[in-house]
Amino acid sequence: MRKVTFPHMGESYRTFKMLLNDLGNEVILPPRPSRRTLNLGVQNTPEFACFPLKILMGTYLETIEMGANVIVTSGGVGPCRAGLYAELHKKILHDLGHPVEMIVFEPPRLYPFNFIRNVYKLNPCRLSIKAIIECIKRAWRKLQALDNVEKATHIIRPRELKPGATTKTYKKVLEWIDKAYTTREIIDAETAALIELDNIPRDPERLVLKVGIVGEIYVLLEPASNLEIEETLGNLGVEVERSMFLTGWTRDNTWKETVEGLTVKDAAKPYLPELIGGHGRDSIGNTILYSKRNFDGVIQLAPFTCIPEIVARTILTSVSRDYNIPVLTFFLDEQTGKAGMTTRLEAFVDLLRRKKLQAPDNKLLTASTF
Structure with missing residues (x-):
């Protein structure tokens, strides 16, 4: 059975989890990168490779241990090695005995057919085009909510009266957005999260x-x-x-x-x-x-x-x-x-x-x- 995973990048995994589930995939959530993640990556990548390649390799190995056999990631354009990392990850994983499928999304603005083809691969439920668009719109709204709430913490944290209050509240409200599913629920969760953060006592006179x-x-x-x-x-x-x-x-x-x-x-x-x-x-x-x-x-x-x-x-x-x-x-x-x-x-x-x-x-x- 197909079990899909993807790179861990901040809180965006909450959005990708929902979207891939909606399309009918079993999702293996990537764990937050840890020292073990990095050690696995360092051991199995070239020494001269950049930091993201090593972390992602460690993440993929950890999720493969959890049962993942399909990896969804992004490509790139221009003279940067990152655009080749998906193929390099795939080759290393295959050499290690992990025949995973790698689905690489190139920038849709430049490669629209690549985007359509990959969405089709990740749609085992065979949802209609209209249903897929609705799923993407809902996921997009959740991603916006996550970004908006994070931006609010950047403003509130340096002014908080009680050290750590913003971080503690942020972790709590993230779960509200994570559990929201419909567009209305996501909007309501974002509004409630912003109000909760705004209620944190602050020092207006602080430099x-x-x-x-x-x-x-x-x-x-x-x-x-x-x-x-x-x-x-x-x-x-x-x-x-x-x-x-x-x-x-x-x-x-x-x-x-x-x-x-x-x-x-x-x-x-x-x-x-x-x-x-x-x-x-x-x-x-x-x-x-x-x-x-x-x-x-x-x-x-x-x-x-x-x-x-x-x-x-x-x-x-x-x-x-x-x-x-x-x-x-x-x-x-x-x-x-x-x-x-x-x-x-x-x-x-x-x-x-x-x-x-x-x-x-x-x-x-x-x-x-x-």
């Missing part, structure tokens, strides 16, 4: 910094891969705005690029006019836009050996100087430790706070400082 987070999509969206950096920053009194959410990425790659996506490209054009793969150009464009919106700083998250983000990092030095916005970069791999990351974040936040309290024409704290 809160605003920091944008840019970088590669997987390490941005999966907290286990970035060591819960957004929660750590919130606890340090920083309001975080992440440059990428799954809803935005899906819109840009499904029907047409959003105005936001085109604006980011335009912002980056003077520094990087060409697509270099991955999200390197987005990292540059978003950093410029954050500066224009008077953010206090930017943090770049990148897998170790990620060429697009390495290129972006070298350019961000000039962007930081030209736009007077401090930039801190983390290259993440299996050696990255939370204690070391937290120490660097505390120092960065202290410097941002000091800069905020200094004269507005201060230009000393740039990317080269870090």
